[in-house]
Amino acid sequence: MSRRIAVPVEVYRGQITDLTRECLIAARLVARDEDEVVAYVFGEIPDHGNSALQLADRVVTLENGQVSQPVALAQAKLLCSKLDRKDTELVLVGSSSWGLDVGPLVAAFWGVPLVANCQGLERRQASLWATCRICAGKLLVDVEVGAQTAVVLLLPGSFLRKEVTPRATQPVMEKESVSSQEWDARVRFQRWIEPQREDVDITQAEILVAVGRGIERQENLEVAEELAEVLGGVVCGSRPVVDQGWLPPTRQVGKSGMIVKPKLYLAMGISGAPEHVEGMKDAELIVAINRDERAPIFHVAHYGIVADLFDVIPALKEALVARRQEA
Ligand SMILES: Cc1cc2nc3c(=O)[nH]c(=O)nc-3n(C[C@H](O)[C@H](O)[C@H](O)COP(=O)(O)OP(=O)(O)OC[C@H]3O[C@@H](n4cnc5c(N)ncnc54)[C@H](O)[C@@H]3O)c2cc1C
Missing domain, CATH: 3.40.50.1220 (TPP-binding domain)
Incomplete structure (x- = not known):
């Protein structure tokens, strides 16, 4: 049965993050022929964003004036409303400070398992297995992701140097508009605060x-x-x-x-x-x-x-x- 692997795209200061690219590589590597890797972009696709997104079968941009604001609560809710849980095998999120908010929120809203600190992901016959760091990285555990749907938080650097066969065709590009009711406006982004740099940079x-x-x-x-x-x-x-x-x-x-x-x-x-x-x-x-x-x-x-x-x-x-x- 065809399932979806969803990758919410993290954009930081107008750039798709390297960690999102890693999530797409991981998604590609575990996707079976019949599966679909779908990237979800909050707001417009940034310039230079296309090379990472080429790894997806489908790219969905979620559009209204606010969705690109880094507000994890609203973005996680939006993702849950746009994705059909039954068709989704995995939501693969980078373990950045953004992903550490979005991933657990999606898991909690849907009531599905969260696999954190994942540094390896592979399919062994029909099952999906994750290798995760525990005890502050001193130990690794292999866990079977047995659930129908799960959220996986991928550690940075885990798939950075992994080779993946380029897709032969361009991804299908879709736009979905977001109504004001679909955007939870309780938390609002205000501004970026630059750290002071009095010392050596x-x-x-x-x-x-x-x-x-x-x-x-x-x-x-x-x-x-x-x-x-x-x-x-x-x-x-x-x-x-x-x-x-x-x-x-x-x-x-x-x-x-x-x-x-x-x-x-x-x-x-x-x-x-x-x-x-x-x-x-x-x-x-x-x-x-x-x-x-x-x-x-x-x-x-x-x-x-x-x-x-x-x-x-x-x-x-x-x-x-x-x-x-x-x-
Ligand atoms: C939300 C969050 C954010 C965090 N952000 C950061 C962050 O930005 N940066 C960061 O660094 N950590 C961060 N941490 C902490 C992080 O989890 C680790 O606790 C921290 O990185 C450990 O620092 P360490 O390697 O210096 O110490 P330890 O883990 O205690 O390691 C010390 C190492 O030194 C070795 N050692 C001891 N004596 C000697 C010797 N004489 N010669 C050679 N080797 C020796 C030991 O074998 C050991 O491996 C964060 C944690 C959390 C929860």
Whole structure:
């Protein structure tokens, strides 16, 4: 029987997010020949949005003056009213701050299961299986998505590099108008608030030396500062380091911090929790130092060093200084 895999499209500042593209890739990979992948766009399709949307069989734009406002409650309600639950096998939503609102709301409105922290999705014979992170990313579990309909929250980076065969034909484009009754106006979007940037802008740095809880205490940041200086980079950190007040909030990388894409990201004493990885997974080169060989940061690192950072940093600094003197 033909079923639908629905992907609500997240648009941030006029761009379809990379995470939405990942959801469409995942949808494509699990869709059977008879299934239909449908992307739901709230408002107009942004410029440059088409390449991600090419992965869908059908693109539905939901239109009235308000729907593009990032108001999860109203958007989730709208999605539920426009989608037929019985025909829908999956609603695949990116695990961004927007998706973390929209996905659970859809699951709650429909009374269907929510599969969170999903980093893998595959069809094994007739069943759909999800691989999910639990215990802050320290463990993975395989779960069978047994329900007729389910909402899956996909972690960023999970399908980024997965290959998918391009569709031979263009997606069918549809427009659906939204009446004012269909839009829940109880929550209203007001404005974007830009964070203050008095400090170094880590989003612009080419080399980042990132420290996590493994740095142990504020005084130890000095070794990271020294290494950053030799490398010509900037020190940043995970949330616990910022929460402790050892680094300012402007230096926090991750979901509730900055999204960075440096040429080199040196992660030291950072476990690699999904909320941190969300902010740095797109760095060109990731080198992780952690004394726990099972630390999830090694899943995203291009190079991993299983060692004590207090042994590695001085040795690395010494080698860099020696090389500079030779040159
Ligand atoms: C809604 C929400 C938003 C969040 N936003 C963010 C965010 O923006 N950014 C963020 O970073 N986190 C965020 N978090 C927190 C996140 O879940 C993790 O708790 C956090 O990233 C863990 O930081 P960490 O890796 O530094 O610490 P830990 O998880 O405690 O890891 C420390 C690591 O250091 C290693 N280590 C210890 N000593 C040494 C040593 N001497 N040498 C080498 N390795 C050593 C350990 O093996 C361990 O892997 C958020 C959480 C929530 C719920």
